[in-house]
Amino acid sequence: MSYDFQFAFIFQHMDQLLWGALLTIRLSALSMICGLAVGIFGAIVSIHGSAPARFAVTSYVELIRSTPFLVQLFIIFFGLPAAGVQVDANVAALVAMTVNLGAYSTEIVRAGMMAVHPSQVEAAQALAMTRWQVIRHVVLTPALEKVYPALASQFTLMMLASSVVSAISAEELTASANLLDAETFRSFEIYLIVMGLYILLALLFRLGFWLIGLVVFKRRRRLGVARPRGNR
Amino acid sequence: MIAEFSWDQFIFLWEAARWTVLLSVLAFIAGGSAGFVVALMRTSHLQILRTLSAVYIQIIQGTPVLIILFLSFYGLAIYGFKLPPMVAATIAMTIYTSAYLGEIWRGCIEAVPVPQWEASTALAMTRWQQLRYVILPQAVRISLPPTVGFLVQIVKNTSIASIIGLVELTQAGKLVSNATFQPFLVFPIVAAIYFIFCYPLSRFSFALERKFHAHR
Amino acid sequence: MPIVEIENITKSFGSNQVLNGISLSVERGQVIAVIGRSGSGKSTMLRCINGLETIDGGSINVAGHKLTAKHEHLIELRKDVGMVFQHYNLFPHLTVEENVMLSPRIVKKVATEKARETAIKVLTQVGLEHKRDAYPEQLSGGQQQRVAIARSLAMEPQVMLFDEVTSALDPELTQEVLKVMEELARGGMTMLLVTHEMEFARRVADLTVFMHQGKVWEARPSKEFFSDPQTPEARQFVGAGNIK
Numbered sequence: 001m002s003y004d005f006q007f008a009f010i011f012q013h014m015d016q017l018l019w020g021a022l023l024t025i026r027l028s029a030l031s032m033i034c035g036l037a038v039g040i041f042g043a044i045v046s047i048h049g050s051a052p053a054r055f056a057v058t059s060y061v062e063l064i065r066s067t068p069f070l071v072q073l074f075i076i077f078f079g080l081p082a083a084g085v086q087v088d089a090n091v092a093a094l095v096a097m098t099v100n101l102g103a104y105s106t107e108i109v110r111a112g113m114m115a116v117h118p119s120q121v122e123a124a125q126a127l128a129m130t131r132w133q134v135i136r137h138v139v140l141t142p143a144l145e146k147v148y149p150a151l152a153s154q155f156t157l158m159m160l161a162s163s164v165v166s167a168i169s170a171e172e173l174t175a176s177a178n179l180l181d182a183e184t185f186r187s188f189e190i191y192l193i194v195m196g197l198y199i200l201l202a203l204l205f206r207l208g209f210w211l212i213g214l215v216v217f218k219r220r221r222r223l224g225v226a227r228p229r230g231n232r
Numbered sequence: 233m234i235a236e237f238s239w240d241q242f243i244f245l246w247e248a249a250r251w252t253v254l255l256s257v258l259a260f261i262a263g264g265s266a267g268f269v270v271a272l273m274r275t276s277h278l279q280i281l282r283t284l285s286a287v288y289i290q291i292i293q294g295t296p297v298l299i300i301l302f303l304s305f306y307g308l309a310i311y312g313f314k315l316p317p318m319v320a321a322t323i324a325m326t327i328y329t330s331a332y333l334g335e336i337w338r339g340c341i342e343a344v345p346v347p348q349w350e351a352s353t354a355l356a357m358t359r360w361q362q363l364r365y366v367i368l369p370q371a372v373r374i375s376l377p378p379t380v381g382f383l384v385q386i387v388k389n390t391s392i393a394s395i396i397g398l399v400e401l402t403q404a405g406k407l408v409s410n411a412t413f414q415p416f417l418v419f420p421i422v423a424a425i426y427f428i429f430c431y432p433l434s435r436f437s438f439a440l441e442r443k444f445h446a447h448r
Numbered sequence: 449m450p451i452v453e454i455e456n457i458t459k460s461f462g463s464n465q466v467l468n469g470i471s472l473s474v475e476r477g478q479v480i481a482v483i484g485r486s487g488s489g490k491s492t493m494l495r496c497i498n499g500l501e502t503i504d505g506g507s508i509n510v511a512g513h514k515l516t517a518k519h520e521h522l523i524e525l526r527k528d529v530g531m532v533f534q535h536y537n538l539f540p541h542l543t544v545e546e547n548v549m550l551s552p553r554i555v556k557k558v559a560t561e562k563a564r565e566t567a568i569k570v571l572t573q574v575g576l577e578h579k580r581d582a583y584p585e586q587l588s589g590g591q592q593q594r595v596a597i598a599r600s601l602a603m604e605p606q607v608m609l610f611d612e613v614t615s616a617l618d619p620e621l622t623q624e625v626l627k628v629m630e631e632l633a634r635g636g637m638t639m640l641l642v643t644h645e646m647e648f649a650r651r652v653a654d655l656t657v658f659m660h661q662g663k664v665w666e667a668r669p670s671k672e673f674f675s676d677p678q679t680p681e682a683r684q685f686v687g688a689g690n691i692k
Contacts, residue, residue, distance in 0.1 A: 066384065066430035067423040068391035070402055075423065078415035122500055123537035123596075127551035127603060128526035137550060142541045163296035167395050174298060187306035191299055199294035219541050219583055 013180055017190075020176025021197050027090075027172055028159040028205075031097035035158070036151070038098060039105020040144075044135060046110050057106060064103035070164050072096050077168045093162070093170035101158050108150045112143030145217050152209035156202055163198070173197060235411040237418065245418075248404030249425055251318070255390045255400060258322050260383060263329025270334025272363075275341045285334065292331030297389050300324045305396050321393035325386065332382060340375035341367060377444060380437035384430045391426075401425060450509075451476045451638055452497065452607060457506035459492060466492045467503070468662035474607075474640065479633045481649035481670065482642045484659035485685060490642045493659070494609050497640070498522075498529045511606045527556065530600030531609040534616050536592040538584040538599070544571070545580040548599045556603070563602075570598040574628050590621030594628055601632075608632070610641035646686065650674040658682045 046057040064072065076099070077092040087095070116139045124138040144151075166174035177194045181187050235241070273285035292300070304327070305320040315323075344367050352362040394403035405422035409415040452474035459467040466489045474480055482490045495501040497510055499522040508515040513525040539547050548567040552558040558566070571577045574594040584592055593613055600608060610629065614622040626645065630652050633639055643649055649656050649670055656673045658666040660681045666673060677683045 062431060062434075063423070063427065066388075066427045066434055068388040068402065068426055070391040070394065071405070071419060071423050071426065074402075074406070074409075074415070075419040078409060079419055080416075082414070082416040119533065119535060119537045120539065123531075123533060123539075124551075125500065125522075126498055126526060126531040126533075127599070128523050128555045129551060130523060130555075133554050137554065138539055142539075145541060160294070160296045163298045164392065164395075166298070174296065177302075187309065188303065191302045191306060195291075195295050195299050195303065198296055198299060199291060202294040217541075223583060223586075 013184070016176050016180055017173065017194065017197060020171070020173035021201060023176075024159065024162055024172040024201065027094060027097065027165075027170075028155070028162055031094055031101055031158065031162075032155045034094075034098040035101025035105050035155075038102030039107075039109045039151075040140070042102060042106030043109035043113055043143075046106065047113060048131070048135070061103045061106050064100055065107075069096070069100050069161055070167060072100055073165060073168060089165075089168045089170040092168060093165035093172075096165070097158060097162060100161075101154070104154050104158075105151065108147050108154060109143060111150075112147035113139050115146060116142055145219070148209075148213055148217070152206070152213070155209070156205045159201060159205055160198060173201075234413050237408070237412045237414055241408045241412065241418075242421070244408060245401060245404050245422060245425060248399050249401045249429075251398065251400040252387065252390050252426075253429075255318070255321055255325060255393060255398075256383070256387045259325035259329045259386050259390070262322070262326040263386075264333055266326060266330035267333030267337060270330055271337035271341060274334060274338040277359075289331045289335050292327060293335070297324065297328050298392050298395065300327055301392055301396060317393060317396045317398035320396060321390070321398050325390065325393075328389065329382075329386060332385070333379065336378045336382060337371065337375055340371040340378070343374050344370045373444065377437050377441035380433060380440060384433050384437070387429055387433070388426065450474055451511055452640070453509040454493070454497070455507050455509075457493070457496060457503045457508060459489075459496065459501060459504050466662050467496070469506070470659075470662070470664055471506075472657065472664065472667065474638060476606075476638055477636045478655065479637075479639045479653045480641070480655045480657060481653035482640065482657045482659060483644070483646070483649060483685070484665075488659040489662040490659045491611050494531075494611050494640060494642050497607075497609060498526055498531050500531075523555070527603060528606045529609060530603055530605035530607070531611065532593070532596050532600055532613050534612045536584075536589070536596040536616075538592055538595055540584050543581050543583055544576065544587070544595050547584070547595060548602045551599070552602050566602050567598075570601040571595070573601065573631075574598045575624075588621060589617045590624045593617065593621075593625045597625075597628055597632075607638045607640070610639065610643070612642050612644065614643070614645060646674065658685065660685075 042057050042060070045053050046061075049057065073092065073096040076096045077087060077089065080087050080092070113135075120138055120142075121134055124134040129137070162172055163174035165172060166178055169175055173194060177190050181190050184190070270285050270288065273281040274289070276282055301321060301324040304324040305315055305317070307315075309315070348366055348370065349362065352366040357365070390400055391402040393400055394406065397403065399407070401422055405418050409418040412418065450473040452472070454470055454472040456469050456471050457467055458465070458469055468489075470489070470493055472480075482494070484490050492501055496503050496515070497508055499515060503515065506516075510525060511528040513521060513528065515525070538544075539550070542550065545564070545567050548570060549560070549563040552563045552566060553560060568577055568580070571580060574597055576591060576594055576598065579587060579591065579595075584595070587595065596613075613629075614625050617625065622645070626648050629639070629641070630648075633652050641649075641653070650673075651670075653670045655667060656670040657664055658673070658677070658679070658681075660679075665679050666677065666682050668678075673682075674686060677686050
């Protein structure tokens with residue numbers, strides 16, 4: 001049986017899909033900023049916090065990493081109203097993505113901080129820096145520079161995973177595709193094009209992160225190397 | 233009528249979890265086999281094979297699992313018949329797994345030190361013999377931690393199948409939650425069941441990683 | 449009034465008693481060389497002076513700051529005591545100038561322009577002003593160590609501690625660092641150096657302290673010590689170093 005592929009028809013509705021793509025970018029970008037902030041905070045607590053605080057962070061990270069994102073999303077979207085908090089789908093999506101990304105970022109940033117050689121910390125202490133000054137100026141910056149590729153990679157994964165928030169009808173690319181599908185019933189073409197859009201988004205994110213890396217990490221830009229060699 | 237969250241509901245969740253396990257196992261076996269082929273293609277000395285497999289991996293890794301699932305679900309609908317959700321989910325998870333495991337295993341094959349290739353070449357082995365007796369056994373050891381780690385990803389991603397109606401654990405959770413109006417009770421329990429599967433696997437992968445590094 | 453007064457300090461790592469009752473007095477402007485075998489406790493003693501290691505017993509008075517088994521005010525103390533490490537420990541993500549400016553800026557709250565002036569001054573002192581914008585990895589070991597010295601000097605310390613600062617350097621590079629240290633000594637800086645450079649110790653240090661098994665075995669003017677070590681352990685150690 002032959003099938004009438006109607007791609008042209010879909011391209012007429014391209015603006016709907018492109019708008020969805022823009023929403024995905026916005027949602028992802030917001031969750032990355034918030035998620036990274038959570039991650040840095042979590043990493044610092046997991047190294048310098050009190051025993052109960054460290055336990056709390058570890059539990060948070062392990063719980064998120066061992067449960068599906070979709071279930072986390074449902075707990076936030078369906079669960080919170082039951083506890084009296086009103087949430088709209090987009091907000092729930094952002095919160096779920098932030099919570100999820102925050103856990104993975106905590107792990108990644110923590111690994112970066114642990115990789116800073118203790119002698120760096122000693123040198124900073126010998127220069128009379130307080131604990132917070134040491135963390136901020138001598139540990140965090142090299143740590144973030146070192147784990148930047150891992151963070152960028154995790155962020156891109158989160159962008160792809162954001163398609164799942166369509167399950168609660170939050171607004172992004174997959175949800176736009178679902179709407180278009182309900183209107184036109186051209187499922188296969190729609191999702192094929194959407195697949196292409198996501199691949200493009202993933203490439204766009206990779207490029208974006210590379211550029212951001214050049215801007216933020218001055219040393220990289222000047223020396224053109226991924227990370228410093230030698231010198232403890 | 234609001235149902236009570238009783239023992240029956242709890243059992244219902246566990247019964248649905250069997251589908252989660254089944255889907256995961258099928259995805260791992262089928263996806264693993266395909267992934268093995270992909271990894272071999274990625275490390276072949278034929279440029280065309282390397283390129284084809286690289287493109288395949290890039291495409292799949294750049295696509296959300298949900299989209300792969302929709303394509304697999306709606307893909308055969310163009311021929312008129314609706315694919316049962318379990319079949320569509322298995323196909324989608326297999327494709328997803330094959331790309332990721334293929335890439336992971338490629339890395340493991342490449343991680344086997346070059347001198348191993350040189351030594352086995354010097355002993356007049358053919359490429360297949362090298363792979364079979366020297367390289368792959370070492371690659372397998374290297375691959376154990378990340379492979380077990382990815383298994384966790386597979387289990388978590390089976391939750392996507394709920395969106396096309398497969399009654400695995402997440403979907404069962406939704407159904408029970410709708411019936412009992414207690415999402416704040418049901419979904420954490422669902423999460424706990426996933427945790428019971430995934431956390432030990434995660435620790436196992438970590439332990440394997442430690443054991444492996446202690447060896448070297 | 450000695451600027452550094454170490455009184456009977458003890459320290460152990462687990463069951464290993466590393467410092468067995470060390471006492472030492474340093475006057476302002478003196479240069480003290482501390483020598484001895486690895487494991488004799490010399491680096492540990494040095495690290496106790498700026499609080500990187502905590503002492504189990506005894507007390508240390510440095511530039512008016514007191515350290516006991518429960519020390520406080522380490523930040524204040526460290527503003528007056530600089531330390532240079534064996535492996536330089538420059539901050540790899542900062543340029544040379546930024547490395548030197550960092551602590552004065554954030555600890556002593558010096559304005560950026562003033563901090564930069566000081567940085568240029570100390571970098572010129574060690575002969576590396578022209579490398580201000582380089583990153584540590586672009587410099588040789590000797591250059592990095594000189595930057596490390598400049599970095600400590602920028603804090604205007606009253607006492608400088610040197611922990612085997614030439615041990616990780618190739619012989620050609622050692623000289624440039626020793627030259628800087630000698631100039632510093634001539635300029636009147638109070639210095640304690642743990643070193644294996646016997647010739648340097650003999651020539652530049654006012655006092656040489658020989659440590660062995662966690663105790664001070666000898667503490668005498670350098671020229672006397674090296675020409676005639678009194679204890680057999682010292683004689684054996686110095687003899688192994690071939691000093692005339």
